[in-house]
Amino acid sequence: MRRLHAGEVTHAADVLADAFDDDPVAAFIFRAGAPRARALRRFFRIQLQHLFLPHGEVWTVDAPSPSGSRRLAGVAMWSPADHRKATWRDALRLVPVLPAVARGPQPVDALRLLAAVEEARPRRPLWYLATLGTAPELQRQGYGSALLGPVLRRADEEGREAYLESSKESNIAFYARHRFEVVGEVHAPGGGPTLWLMLRPPRPPEG
Ligand SMILES: CC(C)(COP(=O)(O)OP(=O)(O)OC[C@H]1O[C@@H](n2cnc3c(N)ncnc32)[C@H](O)[C@@H]1OP(=O)(O)O)[C@@H](O)C(=O)NCCC(=O)NCCS
Secondary structure, X not given: OEEOOHHHHHHXXXXXXXXXXXXXXXXXXXXXXXXXXXXXXXXXXXXXHHHHHHHOEEXXXXXXXXXOOOEEEEEEEEEOOOOOOOOHHHHHHOHHHHHHHHOOOOHHHHHHHHHHHHHHOXXXXXXXXXXXXXXXXXXXXXXHHHHHHHHHHXXXXXXXXXXXXXXXXXXXXXXXXXXXXXXXXXXXXXXXXXXXXXXXXXXXXXX
């Protein structure tokens, strides 16, 4: 496990875009096929480059590659416990993604959903897992769990909570293995997907 380097943003965004291609929230926001793939790549590139590499904690892991070249297996993007709230400046960074949202299946409901998720996020200092994704062909090999490790260990040492929004019901059991508990749900307007809000209390100190 290691921190992502600035020169790996494009590669990491590609891995995340592939991991989230079948995500119910991505499907609610972006048109299927090439438009979704392009929008996700752009979205993750902006998030990594402007929001999470400068202010956050971005972890990655190298997968063995037959050619010997470096290949990222997955990426975890965290906001640190003491990080200030997102600013207008941060929001403006995401403007290049708006045309893809506007051309999506239901742009108004999509923006409402994003606002509701933001609104539901706790305001107290905690470790926020904004994104976790493993390359589709490398899932179920332990990379996702390993990627959570460094920050969850640190959260335990600091006695801090961790928080995430899960966009797939099937991920709840995965996160529960890492001691996250469902504390709420956000339902997209117009019969869209549900997001499960999950909180992880710090592990009590041993002894
Ligand atoms: C969710 C996600 C990050 C998990 O990553 P992963 O690399 O597959 O995670 P792991 O391999 O550590 O664990 C996944 C499951 O595989 C199991 N597993 C791990 N190693 C295994 C192995 N060698 N053999 C069989 N199963 C294994 C784990 O026990 C776990 O099972 P669980 O879901 O019942 O808890 C990944 O599925 C993903 O990227 N999904 C798409 C994007 C997404 O949904 N991200 C989360 C948004 S909230």
